[in-house]
Amino acid sequence: MTRMNKSNPFSLSFGKEPVSYIARDYQSGEILESFDSDNPSYQVCMITGVRGAGKTVAMSAIANILAADSRWIIVNLNPERDLLRTLAAELSNRKELFELFRDAKINLSFLGFGLEIDGEPPITDLVVALRRMLEKLTKSGKRILITIDEVSLNRQMREFASQFQIFMREDLNIFLIMTGLYENIYELQNEKTLTFLFRAPKVELKPLSIPLIVQKYREVFNITEDEALSMAKVTMGYPFAFQVMGYLKWREGGNKPLEELLPQFDTYLEDYVYEKIWSELSKKDKEVVAAMCSAPSTKVETIRSRLKMPSNSFSTYRKRLTKKGIVRSPEYGWLSFTLPRFKEFILRQEEIQ
Ligand SMILES: Nc1ncnc2c1ncn2[C@@H]1O[C@H](COP(=O)(O)OP(=O)(O)OP(=O)(O)O)[C@@H](O)[C@H]1O
Numbered sequence: 174m175t176r177m178n179k180s181n182p183f184s185l186s187f188g189k190e191p192v193s194y195i196a197r198d199y200q201s202g203e204i205l206e207s208f209d210s211d212n213p214s215y216q217v218c219m220i221t222g223v224r225g226a227g228k229t230v231a232m233s234a235i236a237n238i239l240a241a242d243s244r245w246i247i248v249n250l251n252p253e254r255d256l257l258r259t260l261a262a263e264l265s266n267r268k269e270l271f272e273l274f275r276d277a278k279i280n281l282s283f284l285g286f287g288l289e290i291d292g293e294p295p296i297t298d299l300v301v302a303l304r305r306m307l308e309k310l311t312k313s314g315k316r317i318l319i320t321i322d323e324v325s326l327n328r329q330m331r332e333f334a335s336q337f338q339i340f341m342r343e344d345l346n347i348f349l350i351m352t353g354l355y356e357n358i359y360e361l362q363n364e365k366t367l368t369f370l371f372r373a374p375k376v377e378l379k380p381l382s383i384p385l386i387v388q389k390y391r392e393v394f395n396i397t398e399d400e401a402l403s404m405a406k407v408t409m410g411y412p413f414a415f416q417v418m419g420y421l422k423w424r425e426g427g428n429k430p431l432e433e434l435l436p437q438f439d440t441y442l443e444d445y446v447y448e449k450i451w452s453e454l455s456k457k458d459k460e461v462v463a464a465m466c467s468a469p470s471t472k473v474e475t476i477r478s479r480l481k482m483p484s485n486s487f488s489t490y491r492k493r494l495t496k497k498g499i500v501r502s503p504e505y506g507w508l509s510f511t512l513p514r515f516k517e518f519i520l521r522q523e524e525i526q
């Protein structure tokens with residue numbers, strides 16, 4: 174094999190579409206279907222999931238599919254900046270839209286975007302300018318998709334989302350996908366002026382398909398179905414773990430057995446995500462998670478009695494950890510971790526010794 178000359182097809186970088194990509198047709202298909210239909214059932218949706226669950230990649234994948242259709246205009250916005258202003262600037266800077274705006278006599282020179290238009294008074298208000306542009310685009314059959322990665326509740330988001338809601342009510346062809354950690358999305362949609370977000374669909378990213386992971390590993394490495402399956406099972410479908418496992422297997426020349434890759438595998442997971450996830454848990458969340466590791470079984474009853482916690486407060490923590498994408502209930506009355514080798518990671522934490 175000429176592996177030595179080729180670069181590693183697996184990648185440890187975040188936020189970038191990886192070379193070894195596993196489709197999530199069923200979750201992204203739903204969003205695409207609504208956005209692309211004549212009568213969209215919704216125009217806003219939010220993608221949540223734990224760190225490394227593939228939120229950024231999933232959002233880019235959807236945007237890329239739509240971008241292939243000239244009807245769609247995609248604008249990526251940075252949640253830390255003035256979103257309305259950046260949107261206006263982005264739209265007015267697109268070559269393919271320039272003529273549309275000129276024909277509609279939209280003079281944006283006052284705002285510092287676009288060219289002066291003779292005989293037209295410049296528009297002096299940002300929202301008015303945006304509305305004129307969006308109206309023109311909507312009339313021309315265009316659809317605008319705005320993507321915002323890693324949202325949280327800040328002044329810019331509040332202002333942008335409430336204006337977005339107004340544009341949507343005005344029947345403008347404007348669509349929005351946001352990604353964020355559960356706690357940030359939760360905070361945003363609970364803001365009193367933004368309750369429309371409460372009704373917007375939230376896509377909680379599910380693990381990648383194990384059979385597709387097996388197939389991918391077998392495409393890249395010369396290994397048996399059984400070996401690919403053991404590798405895939407260790408990843409539990411967690412996207413970052415899928416990359417790390419492949420990355421290490423490739424780096425070690427493809428011959429090292431799985432058990433020998435595990436220490437490195439654990440180190441990467443810990444350094445890149447688990448440390449961060451752990452540091453973001455509250456003290457009580459940590460206690461619940463720790464009890465899941467030390468209780469003799471992962472039955473809810475057993476964990477709860479170990480914590481000496483009443484049923485209703487336990488269910489609050491359980492619900493939150495589930496929403497965050499850290500635990501799940503494989504069957505009624507039982508709990509387990511969604512992240513691979515997370516238990517082993519927890520047991521290494523000094524805080525819980
Ligand atoms: N569908 C996929 N198939 C294969 N690998 C994926 C897929 N989605 C994400 N990954 C890999 O998982 C890792 C994390 O992806 P991404 O950056 O999208 O996560 P995220 O949820 O946005 O994380 P964060 O919360 O830290 O921003 C990356 O290494 C990426 O290559």
Ligand SMILES: [Mg+2]
Pocket residue numbers: 187188228229230322323
């Ligand atoms: Mg991300």
